[in-house]
Each structure stands twice: as C-alpha cells, then as structure tokens.
Amino acid sequence: ISALFILLCVRGLSSSSGPRVCIVGGGPAGFYTAQQLLKARQDAAVDIYERLPVPFGLVRFGVAPDHPEVKNVINTFTQTAQHERCSFHGNVNVGKDVTIDELRQAYHAVVLSYGAEGNRSMGIPGEDLPGVFSAKDFVGWYNGLPSNKELHPDLSFETAVILGQGNVALDVARILLAPVEMLKETDITQNALEALAGSKVRRVLIVGRRGPLQIACTIKELREMVNLPNTRADMLPADFEGIAEALKDLPRPRKRLTELMMKAVKEGGDDKAEKCWGLRFFRSPVEVLAGADEKRAAGIRLALNKLEGSGESVRAEVTGQLEDVDCGLIISSIGYKSIPIDPAVPFDPRRAIVPNEMGRVQDTAGLYCSGWVKRGPTGVIATTMNDSFDTARVLIQDMEAGKLDLSVNKPGAQAITALLQTRGVRMVLFSQWEKINAEEEKRGKSLGKAREKLLDVDEMLKIAWS
Incomplete structure (x- = not known):
C-alpha cells in the first residue's frame, strides 16, 4: 500500500x-x-x-x-x-x-x-570543449535561469558561430551584437550585461544545413537583425543563386522573409558599422576544432551541402567539401528536447x-x-x-x-x-512567489530596469518564506 x-x-x-x-x-x-x-x-x-x-x-x-x-x-x-x-x-x-x-x-x-x-546533442567530435554552449544554456545564462548562473562564457573572441537558424539562434545573435544601451533597461541579468559590455565579439555567423527557402526563423526576428544599430549584414550571394526565380511560387510569409534576406544580401548595410552578422547556408558542423593548447574551441569545421528533393521534404546531402571557420565561441541552437x-x-x-x-x-x-x-x-x-x-x-x-x-x-x-x-x-505558494517578484522589481528599480532576477534558489526560498 x-x-x-x-x-x-x-x-x-x-x-x-x-x-x-x-x-x-x-x-x-x-x-x-x-x-x-x-x-x-x-x-x-x-x-x-x-x-x-x-x-x-x-x-x-x-x-x-x-x-x-x-x-x-x-x-x-x-x-x-x-x-x-x-x-x-x-x-x-x-x-x-x-x-x-x-x-x-x-x-x-x-x-x-x-x-x-534537455539539450539536443550535435553528435560531433569536440562539442564538449570549453567555448561550446547550447543555446538553451546560453539563453538561460542571460535570462537568469538558476542552473545556468555559473556559465561564464568567454566573450574575448571576435567571431561567434551559432549553429541553427531558428528564432532562438537569432535571439542569441542579437543579444551578442546589440548595443549595451539597448539592453540595460531590460530584465537581462546584471552579470550578463557586464559580460556583454566587455565583449569583443564583432562578428556572428548563423549557420544552417539547408538553404534560404528552408530557414526556420520568422520575419520579425530577421527584421530585428537587419535593423540592429551599428551592425551590417554579411551574406554570401552564392547562397542565393536561383532564389529570385523561386519567389513567385512561395506562400506569402515565406516570400516576405526571403525578400528581406535578398535585400540584406544586396544592400549589405553600413560599411562603417563596427559589427556584422551573416546567415550561412548549406553547411553542417562536422567537428569543433581545438586550439593549439587542445584546451578549448578555436574553430569549427563545416561540411558543404547540396539539397536533394523538393518542397518541405528537401534534405541536405554532404558534397565532400569542407570549410573551417576560426571562432572562439560556438553556440548550438539545434533544439531543446x-x-x-x-x-x-x-x-x-x-x-x-x-x-x-x-x-x-x-x-x-x-x-x-x-x-x-x-x-x-x-x-x-x-x-x-x-x-x-x-x-x-x-x-x-x-x-x-x-x-x-x-x-x-x-x-x-x-x-x-x-x-x-x-x-x-x-512548497512555495503563489502569494510567496509574489514576495520574490516584489524583491526582483525593487532590485531592478535601483538599477534603472524592469527587474533584477534572483539567480540563487536558496535566496528565492528565503525571501518566499520570510
């Protein structure tokens, strides 16, 4: 019993x-x-x-x-x-x-x-090296998830590579490149804000295994990247070959999204901008490359793909060609599980x-x-x-x-x-959560922002039960 x-x-x-x-x-x-x-x-x-x-x-x-x-x-x-x-x-x-x-x-x-x-694993050599993070953990770090408070990403490298092209990937790219002025009144955690203020990241590549017609983000997210102050788009015109001809047959949301990408390819953006971002298509990660000391990530090896099939069932097949990209920060945004x-x-x-x-x-x-x-x-x-x-x-x-x-x-x-x-x-009842909420808003107010999230569960409990 x-x-x-x-x-x-x-x-x-x-x-x-x-x-x-x-x-x-x-x-x-x-x-x-x-x-x-x-x-x-x-x-x-x-x-x-x-x-x-x-x-x-x-x-x-x-x-x-x-x-x-x-x-x-x-x-x-x-x-x-x-x-x-x-x-x-x-x-x-x-x-x-x-x-x-x-x-x-x-x-x-x-x-x-x-x-x-849970995090979906890339299943490639080197993905456990320091300098490689899941997007879930990276987002949890700047959003105050208690289990990610000790993340401490090293932002002292010029190039970051994000694997995956969904909305979360674009969120991460935007946070990495956004002027700190844009973020400091939000509820981003103070420790993430300080790390981003000292960041040396100037270039973010957002990599996908299929083509522009299969990109998973929405137009709102892409438009925010295009309009990000002091940044320009760095695209490869070769990735967009034949896309103009395909436009007329696309459903309207997909068509508008594709047109916005093509506009970014054509215009590129302000040459004086200090930072840049780019979508990279037809590429799959095959290995994270370690630096000379073998202690941390220093680059990523990508397989170049070609597309087979048509419509929604189109799939990426490797061509045998490889490309190495130097980068000190790799973020895998291939999904939660x-x-x-x-x-x-x-x-x-x-x-x-x-x-x-x-x-x-x-x-x-x-x-x-x-x-x-x-x-x-x-x-x-x-x-x-x-x-x-x-x-x-x-x-x-x-x-x-x-x-x-x-x-x-x-x-x-x-x-x-x-x-x-x-x-x-x-247990923590809703009325006790409201004490935590009030404390976060109070701390935020003193920093000129909406809230400053508590990162430590023990501290949350102490306040809830006070």
Missing part, C-alpha cells in the same frame, strides 16, 4: 465533489491548460506543480530580454494562478519529491506540461516526447500531456496556447463521456501537501 494511501486513510481526507486536476509544470503549457479547464468546468479545481520556486517557465527564462511585449502573457497567467479554484505549488520536483502514481491517486486527472529541458520524468510514464526516446493521442497519454488512463512534451519543442507561445487548449478540451470530453470516474472523491493537494511534509519538502 502506498504512503499516499496510508496518509489518506489516517487523515480521513474528503474532497469537494468536482473534478480535481493536477498539472505538472508551471510554464505556458501548464497555465494555458489550467486556464481552459477552469473556464470549461465551473466545478473543477486545478493544482499546478513546478520544480522551481518561480512560475512561468520559458516566458521568464526563454523569451529574449528585449522582447518585453511577449512577456505580457504573465498577466494572464497571474490571473489564472489567483483564480479561487487554482493553486500554484512551486519548489516541488515531480518524479523525485512525489511520483506520478501518487499524483494519479490524489487526482482525477494528471496533465504533464513540463516542457523540454524533453526528458523522461518518471518510470511510470511512457516515453518515446527517439522523438523525445510522451507518446500520446491528441494529448491522451498512451495506455495510461487519466494521464494527459500538453505543450512541448506532447508535440516536441516547436512553435511560439501562441502554438503552445492552442495545443494546451486542445488537451484541455480532450480532458473535458473524457470527463463528460464518463472515461474518468468523477464519482470517487479525490483529495487533491491536501493529500500531496501532507505527503510532501513527511518528506521534508516545503
């Missing part, structure tokens, strides 16, 4: 008759799922469990500091967290502090929304997702998923919103179709809180 069941018997916990749903992960997927459930069922109670003491996941730790408008969704999430039928429980590491099976016993349904905190949370939850290691049918976890009644752990780490916050709303709708349908037994009273957070107490785990 599980510890949870004993606790329930001992305490004789009863519950309200409505459905109790637990959400694992306090990022956008978790909050959007909660929002939809609360709206759809007037009797539902929703508890959100988050490993960190602070909520909002990638909105806090992934969105670029100079995109404050994207972070406005935090206002909506705050309203959800303050809803009378919703509770936030931070500082709870599900899979370690409490198991999925224990949550399933305490709730009518459990939704996994814990995102993608989800990792298994608990042996009781099925996991597809190849696709790095929880196998599911429209959000229903395979072969596990009452278990659901939403966001990146459901569909893989793609899309923007709006994509995650729609995806999470879909999962919530499926869950509600299952309640209404009798697939979830709501006739059984479930104790919800009452049982889990009691269980965590016996294990010495103390």
Whole structure:
C-alpha cells in the first residue's frame, strides 16, 4: 500500500465533489491548460506543480530580454494562478519529491506540461570543449535561469558561430551584437550585461544545413537583425543563386522573409558599422576544432551541402567539401528536447516526447500531456496556447463521456501537501512567489530596469518564506 494511501486513510481526507486536476509544470503549457479547464468546468479545481520556486517557465527564462511585449502573457497567467479554484505549488520536483502514481491517486486527472529541458546533442567530435554552449544554456545564462548562473562564457573572441537558424539562434545573435544601451533597461541579468559590455565579439555567423527557402526563423526576428544599430549584414550571394526565380511560387510569409534576406544580401548595410552578422547556408558542423593548447574551441569545421528533393521534404546531402571557420565561441541552437520524468510514464526516446493521442497519454488512463512534451519543442507561445487548449478540451470530453470516474472523491493537494511534509519538502505558494517578484522589481528599480532576477534558489526560498 502506498504512503499516499496510508496518509489518506489516517487523515480521513474528503474532497469537494468536482473534478480535481493536477498539472505538472508551471510554464505556458501548464497555465494555458489550467486556464481552459477552469473556464470549461465551473466545478473543477486545478493544482499546478513546478520544480522551481518561480512560475512561468520559458516566458521568464526563454523569451529574449528585449522582447518585453511577449512577456505580457504573465498577466494572464497571474490571473489564472489567483483564480479561487487554482493553486500554484512551486519548489516541488515531480518524479523525485512525489511520483506520478501518487499524483494519479490524489487526482482525477494528471496533465504533464513540463516542457523540454534537455539539450539536443550535435553528435560531433569536440562539442564538449570549453567555448561550446547550447543555446538553451546560453539563453538561460542571460535570462537568469538558476542552473545556468555559473556559465561564464568567454566573450574575448571576435567571431561567434551559432549553429541553427531558428528564432532562438537569432535571439542569441542579437543579444551578442546589440548595443549595451539597448539592453540595460531590460530584465537581462546584471552579470550578463557586464559580460556583454566587455565583449569583443564583432562578428556572428548563423549557420544552417539547408538553404534560404528552408530557414526556420520568422520575419520579425530577421527584421530585428537587419535593423540592429551599428551592425551590417554579411551574406554570401552564392547562397542565393536561383532564389529570385523561386519567389513567385512561395506562400506569402515565406516570400516576405526571403525578400528581406535578398535585400540584406544586396544592400549589405553600413560599411562603417563596427559589427556584422551573416546567415550561412548549406553547411553542417562536422567537428569543433581545438586550439593549439587542445584546451578549448578555436574553430569549427563545416561540411558543404547540396539539397536533394523538393518542397518541405528537401534534405541536405554532404558534397565532400569542407570549410573551417576560426571562432572562439560556438553556440548550438539545434533544439531543446524533453526528458523522461518518471518510470511510470511512457516515453518515446527517439522523438523525445510522451507518446500520446491528441494529448491522451498512451495506455495510461487519466494521464494527459500538453505543450512541448506532447508535440516536441516547436512553435511560439501562441502554438503552445492552442495545443494546451486542445488537451484541455480532450480532458473535458473524457470527463463528460464518463472515461474518468468523477464519482470517487479525490483529495487533491491536501493529500500531496501532507505527503510532501513527511518528506521534508516545503512548497512555495503563489502569494510567496509574489514576495520574490516584489524583491526582483525593487532590485531592478535601483538599477534603472524592469527587474533584477534572483539567480540563487536558496535566496528565492528565503525571501518566499520570510
């Protein structure tokens, strides 16, 4: 008999008759799922469990500091967290502090929304050398993710190479090249701001294995690069051969994006600019090259590719030609990946997702998923919103179709809180997060910025519980 069941018997916990749903992960997927459930069922109670003491996941730790408008969704999430039928429980590491099976016993349904905190490996020699970082960790460093506070990237080199051409890659390039004046009023961490103020990086190459018609970023991100003060575009006209003829057949968003790239190729930008950036196409990394001392990265070897196939299925095939680029900073932006949370939850290691049918976890009644752990780490916050709303709708349908037994009273957070107490785990409630929030805003104000994020979990907890 599980510890949870004993606790329930001992305490004789009863519950309200409505459905109790637990959400694992306090990022956008978790909050959007909660929002939809609360709206759809007037009797539902929703508890959100988050490993960190602070909520909002990638909105806090992934969105670029100079995109404050994207972070406005935090206002909506705050309203959800303050809803009378919703509770936030931070500082709870599900899979370690409490198991999925224990949550399933305490709730009518459990939704996994814990995102993608793993890094995809490049699988090339030398990728573990100092000077090579994942974009996820680099973004976490300048955005104040506690686990990345000790990163200390060496910015004393002129050239940085970013592998991957999605929005995250362009965010990183922009942060590396942006005038410090542009960043100092944002919520970028003070230690990152100081490092960037002393940075010697003057050139950033953003490398992709396919061509301009397959680039993964959006036009907004590219336009910000084109308009970055004191920087010019450094493109290779050869990469754009035959592109003009292909323009007329492209869907409008892709056409506009391609036209903007071609304009950057043609105009290049201000010759007096001190910094430059460039997109490099048809190239795949094959090896990180060490310096003479063999102690750190000093360059990258790229294989030159040609494209085979057509349309969306076009793929890059190596030609046998190689190109070496000298650089002291290499950032791999080839994607995040989800990792298994608990042996009781099925996991597809190849696709790095929880196998599911429209959000229903395979072969596990009452278990659901939403966001990146459901569909893989793609899309923007709006994509995650729609995806999470879909999962919530499926869950509600299952309640209404009798697939979830709501006739059984479930104790919800009452049982889990009691269980965590016996294990010495103390939670951070939303009102306690608000103390952390107030402290960050206070520290930010003294520095002339929106907030100065706390980087140390122990310090967060101290303030939360003060």
